[in-house]
Amino acid sequence: MTSAPAPSSRVAILADLLDFERAPGALDISDAACRWRPAHWLLIENGRISAIHPDGPDARPGPDWHCIDASGQWLMPGFTDAHVHSAQIEIIGAFGEQLLQWLERYTFPAEQRMAQADDARACSQDFVDGLLRCGTTSAMVFPTVHATSVDALFEAAQAAGMRLIAGRVMMDRHAPAALCDSVESAERDCRALIERWHGQGRLAYAITPRFAPTSSPAQLALAGRLLAGTPGLYMQTHVAENPAEVDWVRQLFPDARSYLDVYERHGLLGERSMMAHGIWLDDIDVALLAQRGAAVAHCPSSNLFLGSGLFDWPRARDAGHGLCLASDVGAGTTLFMPQVMMDACKVQALRGQRVTAWELLHGATLGAAQALRLQGEIGQLEPGCAADVVLWHPALDDLQRRRQRVARSLHERVLAWLSLATPQHVAQVWVAGQRRV
Known part of the structure; x- marks a missing residue:
């Protein structure tokens, strides 16, 4: 650089x-x-x-x-990458698993290494440099459950002058003990990180429950309180990426109408909410996203690599909710957004549909800026x-x-x-x- x-x-x-x-x-x-x-x-x-x-x-x-x-x-x-994991750059191309098995075998071990400040700083610097070399100047990022990983990521982005949104991952169950927090530790860390980083220069903080299965109802309720408590905060999480994941959520939250409804019940759907994937949402869910002003980050490279499913771009576009593109590295196989765009094109071709170059470019520039409420600033x-x-x-x-x-x-x-x-x-x-x- x-x-x-x-x-x-x-x-x-x-x-x-x-x-x-x-x-x-x-x-x-x-x-x-x-x-x-x-x-x-x-x-x-x-x-x-x-x-x-x-x-x-x-x-x-x-x-x-x-x-x-x-x-x-x-x-x-x-370009703006609307959903990417900074700690997962070292597991790009990990072989042969679908989502839940892939998390256990590759993701969680990689993320445990971010507990060490030196590792977190080196990984974050490589990640930021990698984005810039690919023409990506803004991103919404998952670091890990460690406050050290959040500090390292924000420090690297701040040094580069980047527009970056990130937050400490929250998960208090169904993950390795070394990656599990508690409601109390999540609240303590998040409040300190919000105070330290939110609104500093071009940085913003995102409340970041990993996904519904790894947060208890009490922790999701905390996430909702944190989101409501500070103006301008974002929320990012995963939703309806994989059929087995959707079934698991149904078992864990039997009172919820759908996977998306779990987040709705806890006050996590709003104008600054970014939902990664959203492949297996129904029409009621899609309409709710538009009603709440939330957005979906379509991650085609990741979806193809893990065999998660084929996202319906025309349905999302016609529903009127925010719609943008994301690499989702490391399940995604590249930080390079033109390749992500072409994977999105291939996903629609497999569905018997088409998406234009204009829609793809818009989804990584102005469309992403609008989804993040940053029009007039980037894109x-x-x-x-x-x-x-x-x-x-x-x-x-x-x-x-x-x-x-x-x-x-x-x-x-x-x-x-x-x-x-x-x-x-x-x-x-x-x-x-x-x-x-």
Whole structure:
């Protein structure tokens, strides 16, 4: 990673700009669904986008600007990963299990190592660096049950200037003893961490019960009280990822109408609630998410890898609740969001449905910002937004250049790029006006 001009520097980037002003229509592949501004200057002052204007004979900013001519490269908002586990980067690609067995065999042992401050700091730094190298500048993250892992993660994100939402994982049952807390210890740690980190710079705290099976009703009730007690807190958890998990929740909470209803009964569904997966929700659940203003983080790479199921994107989109994309590393196999987008495309193809490149890109930029109530701050190339921007190479070899050359529309160019892109396509990453990659 490298750093460059300080946040107070005046930086101007010339490139082809791509972002969204609104959500794209269903299956709309017209250029009107996105905002495409070729050969435009984007100006950054004090960590924020200050202006955008087309290139021309007299358009180049003056000598008091640090000008970067990236003509022909694409400039986009940095991606937002709406659900990812920082401690699980070392178990990407673990072999041969479905969700519940995978947790026992791989996840819990990896997370126990985060009790050690040195391990937590090293892992968190690798995680943050990995996100940035992949063009992800904001994330909603699960660390572990250890306060040390939360501190380490927030410290690494703060040093990089990232917009990051995270919180200490809560689980007081059905997990190894070394990872179990109690209602009392969860409350003590969470209150201290909220006081230390929530609202500090670009950081925010999320109440984080792992999922209903690993929290007692008393702990879920605590989570609801904590969420209601501090303005601006988020809530993140898992829901309806795997059929066996859904059956387990039904046994543990026989009075609840559904898995989602467990969270509803404990005051955990609201405008800042992010529910990972949501594959096995019924129509009543989906309508409730929209009613409460909550969002679903679709994790296609993870769902395919663990065989969890095929998420219904059109139903979620039409229901009107927040909808965004997430890597879910380490069950997910990559932090690279273009690959996650293409996995989402494949999931819908397996369902006999289609999703456009515009919907996928929107779900990792403006759509994610809206789901997190951060529109106007991230997710767009718009004056006033934080200068979290990524320069991309549209093509790196003859095959990719040929594919771009013969594409018949902008949508086809972008979908081909998503299909062929790798982290090597990242040219530069700027976070809050500082060059980090």
